[in-house]
Amino acid sequence: MEPNRTKLTLLNLAVLLLAGAAALGVALTSHILTATVAAVFCGVGLLVTLLSYVLMQLLEREKNERLEYDELTKSPTASALFNKDETSGLPARRSREQFEKFIVPGFTFALLLAEGAGVFFLWRWLAKATVPMERPYFGLAIFALLALVLFIIGRFSVALARLEKQRLLEPPAVSVLSSAYFLALAAVVVGLFSAGIPRADLFVAHALVILLGVLAVETLLTLVLEIYRPRVKGQQTRLLYHSRMMSLISQPESLFTTAAHALDYQFGFKVSDTWFFQFLQRSFAWIFLGQLALLILSTTFVVIETGEQALLERFGKPVAGSAILDPGWHFKMPWPIDKVHRYQTERVQTFEVGLEHDESAEQEDTVLWTVSHAKEEFNLLVASRESVTNLDGGTKSPPVNLLTVSIPVQFQITNLNAWAYNNTEPDHLLEKIATREVVLYLVNADLNELMSTGRGAAAEGLRERIQSAADQRQLGARIIMVGLQDIHPPVAVAGAYQKVVGARQAAEAKVNTALAYAITTNALAGSIARRTVLNAEAQATRTKTIALARAASFTNQIPAYRAAPEIYTTRAYLQTLARQAGNVRKYVIATTNTDDVIQFDLTEKYERSLLDVQIPKK
Numbered sequence: 001m002e003p004n005r006t007k008l009t010l011l012n013l014a015v016l017l018l019a020g021a022a023a024l025g026v027a028l029t030s031h032i033l034t035a036t037v038a039a040v041f042c043g044v045g046l047l048v049t050l051l052s053y054v055l056m057q058l059l060e061r062e063k064n065e066r067l068e069y070d071e072l073t074k075s076p077t078a079s080a081l082f083n084k085d086e087t088s089g090l091p092a093r094r095s096r097e098q099f100e101k102f103i104v105p106g107f108t109f110a111l112l113l114a115e116g117a118g119v120f121f122l123w124r125w126l127a128k129a130t131v132p133m134e135r136p137y138f139g140l141a142i143f144a145l146l147a148l149v150l151f152i153i154g155r156f157s158v159a160l161a162r163l164e165k166q167r168l169l170e171p172p173a174v175s176v177l178s179s180a181y182f183l184a185l186a187a188v189v190v191g192l193f194s195a196g197i198p199r200a201d202l203f204v205a206h207a208l209v210i211l212l213g214v215l216a217v218e219t220l221l222t223l224v225l226e227i228y229r230p231r232v233k234g235q236q237t238r239l240l241y242h243s244r245m246m247s248l249i250s251q252p253e254s255l256f257t258t259a260a261h262a263l264d265y266q267f268g269f270k271v272s273d274t275w276f277f278q279f280l281q282r283s284f285a286w287i288f289l290g291q292l293a294l295l296i297l298s299t300t301f302v303v304i305e306t307g308e309q310a311l312l313e314r315f316g317k318p319v320a321g322s323a324i325l326d327p328g329w330h331f332k333m334p335w336p337i338d339k340v341h342r343y344q345t346e347r348v349q350t351f352e353v354g355l356e357h358d359e360s361a362e363q364e365d366t367v368l369w370t371v372s373h374a375k376e377e378f379n380l381l382v383a384s385r386e387s388v389t390n391l392d393g394g395t396k397s398p399p400v401n402l403l404t405v406s407i408p409v410q411f412q413i414t415n416l417n418a419w420a421y422n423n424t425e426p427d428h429l430l431e432k433i434a435t436r437e438v439v440l441y442l443v444n445a446d447l448n449e450l451m452s453t454g455r456g457a458a459a460e461g462l463r464e465r466i467q468s469a470a471d472q473r474q475l476g477a478r479i480i481m482v483g484l485q486d487i488h489p490p491v492a493v494a495g496a497y498q499k500v501v502g503a504r505q506a507a508e509a510k511v512n513t514a515l516a517y518a519i520t521t522n523a524l525a526g527s528i529a530r531r532t533v534l535n536a537e538a539q540a541t542r543t544k545t546i547a548l549a550r551a552a553s554f555t556n557q558i559p560a561y562r563a564a565p566e567i568y569t570t571r572a573y574l575q576t577l578a579r580q581a582g583n584v585r586k587y588v589i590a591t592t593n594t595d596d597v598i599q600f601d602l603t604e605k606y607e608r609s610l611l612d613v614q615i616p617k618k
Contacts, residue, residue, distance in 0.1 A: 005169050006060065008157055009053045012172040015153055016046045016179060019146045023183055030139045031131045033205035034189045038182035040118050040212065044111070045175025048241050051107055052171050058096040059168070065092040108223060108240040115216035122209045126202065133201065136190045143187035150180035158251060171242040177250035182208065196315035197336060218245055299335040304328060307346040309416050313339045324416055341420065345413045348480060351427070353434050354406040409434050409466065410481040418476030426475050433473065434482075437465040459484045 020042030027035035069090060133139075154177030161169040185204060192200040222240055302325070304310050310325040311318065312332060316339075325340065332338040411430065413419050423429050441462055463482040470477055561568045 005160075005164075005166055006053070006056050008160065009049065009056055009169060009172050012153065012157060012176045013046065013049045013053055015150060016042055016049055016176060019150055019179060019183065020046060022142065023146060023186070026139050026142050027186075030134050030136070031129075032133055032136075032139050032186060032190060033126060033129055033201050034208065035139065035143060035183070035186040037122060037205050037208040037212070038179070038186050040122065041182050041208070042179045044115065044118075044212075044215075045172075045179050047107075047111060047114070048175050049172035051104070051241055052168050052239075055096075055099070055104075056168050058092070058099055061092040062090070062096050065090055104240055105223065105226065108219060111241055112216055112219040112223065115212055115219060119209055119213040119216060122212070123206075126205055126209065129202070133190070133193050133198070136194050140187050140190040140194070143183045143190065147180045147184035147187060150176050150183065154178075154180050154250070167239065170247070171239060174242070174247045174250045178246050181250065192336075196317070198316075200336075215243055215245060218243055296334045300332055302330050302332055302340050304330065304342070307344060308342050309345040310343065311341045311416065311420050313341065318417075318421075343413060343416055343419065345416055348410050348412055349427075350408055350410050351431050351434075352406055352408050353431070353438050407434075407438060407462070408481075408483045409479065410483075411477045411479050413476060414478045415476030418474050422474045422476065426477070429473065430470060430475060430477060433469045433475075434466050437462060437469055441465060455484050 020039050023035050023042060024039035026032070027039055154173055157169060157173030158177055160166065161173050185208075189201045189204050219241075222238075226238075226240055302310070304325050304327045306327050308327060310330075312323055312325055312330075313319065314333065314337060319338070332340065409430075419426050441458070459482050462484075463479050466482065467479040470479065557568075
């Protein structure tokens with residue numbers, strides 16, 4: 001059976017070479033990405049098959065050499081020639097051992113490098129691949145034919161390797177069968193392209209490149225574990241270049257065999273002989289297809305949440321009459337025929353122009369201009385209306401100012417079709433538009449006005465400019481608010497800016513204090529002068545009035561004096577005495593026939609309250 005094994009391996013080698021070359025040629029001429037990656041897998045399988053073929057040849061030589069050695073050692077005369085060292089008479093065996101010891105690990109390491117290089121270059125190539133697919137039906141026919149041929153040969157090789165336990169035949173068989181699956185996948189991708197799903201080719205190609213990277217990692221782990229594997233004499237070594245993952249992909253039914261052995265070992269009896277396990281093994285394909293059908297059926301129902309709207313696409317194009325889905329339950333064709341793209345149309349969305357905020361710094365209670373609270377600052381040029389004087393006496397505009405801004409912009413989607421289909425990545429486009437309008441606006445704005453009284457007008461002006469630019473690009477969005485709350489000089493100059501502003505405020509405070517003192521002093525002097533003038537005028541009026549009163553009184557007293565001079569004089573005397581002696585202490589002497597001596601101590605002063613004592617009546 002060994003010649004048949006060698007011929008079958010040689011057949012696998014030939015079909016992999018022809019299939020890989022044909023797939024690569026068709027893939028490059030028709031620009032089919034998945035087929036190109038599948039051709040790379042065919043190349044990897046070709047190398048594995050070639051190494052297995054060489055090992056088979058070495059084993060065949062060793063077997064023939066062993067037969068010849070046994071024939072020679074049967075004769076009695078030859079026993080003296082071969083009784084010392086058996087290995088010295090078996091050079092083919094030594095060659096095979098040396099090959100497995102050095103060449104196989106070296107080849108496996110080279111295979112690892114090839115897989116890693118394939119992942120690197122294929123990923124970069126896919127990132128730049130933009131040429132559309134050409135002649136898809138020709139590629140579909142070629143890939144389907146190649147997949148069919150490889151599948152028939154691969155299934156035969158896998159069955160033969162399993163039945164006769166030919167471990168060297170298993171890697172070529174797995175390579176052929178897995179290549180058949182990859183080429184069949186390329187045919188499916190071409191069919192999807194013809195059905196109106198062009199991006200499937202790119203997605204599947206990326207998935208195959210990721211699988212190639214996983215195979216490289218598996219090869220690396222196999223080499224590392226081989227270094228630490230204990231060597232037991234007579235124990236059959238594992239083929240380093242054979243991928244168990246590819247074996248699992250090409251033979252998924254082997255999972256049941258592995259699971260059966262594990263269950264038998266764990267439970268201590270033949271679980272694999274039970275009717276349930278046998279039923280599961282026979283009906284696994286139908287069970288899997290049923291679950292897949294339920295999964296696909298579940299994709300026919302879609303629920304749009306409150307505040308959302310969705311776009312319904314069929315093969316990448318809007319469905320006429322029901323392109324926009326409102327909140328609620330909806331029915332659609334299964335994935336990937338129909339796809340739903342959700343959008344938050346009622347939610348007010350926000351993005352920021354300027355600073356990229358640092359969340360750890362913003363957790364502080366106080367945020368200072370002199371302390372950076374952002375991961376990256378966005379410094380803008382701002383105009384200034386002030387002028388400076390040159391050394392020659394002329395005036396010129398000062399250098400432009402720098403300003404660090406963080407401007408939140410709030411918007412809402414108003415036209416979902418325009419938002420989704422008029423522009424690619426509309427949210428990023430709106431951010432770019434807002435950034436451009438902010439830069440253009442600040443170039444013509446005044447720094448001091450922007451940071452003080454003109455902030456509200458600036459915010460409204462920016463909102464109108466961004467809205468106008470968004471309408472020109474037909475974004476289908478409404479700008480609700482543009483905030484200017486986080487505007488300050490850059491951190492590097494914030495301290496100097498604060499010092500200048502502080503000096504200006506101090507100077508302004510001193511000027512205002514002087515003006516207040518001047519106003520207070522002038523007002524006080526004016527009031528004192530006015531009071532003095534009014535007092536003088538009142539004194540003059542009083543003096544005049546008294547003089548007039550005295551003159552009128554003197555005029556009125558003359559007729560009375562002329563009528564009775566003695567009476568008038570006595571009356572005037574008594575009136576004067578009563579008026580002037582009203583508060584003077586008086587002593588009344590009732591008797592006149594005594595010679596009394598009265599002494600007055602004029603230095604003693606008595607309270608009137610002491611003298612006004614009430615004498616009780618008897």
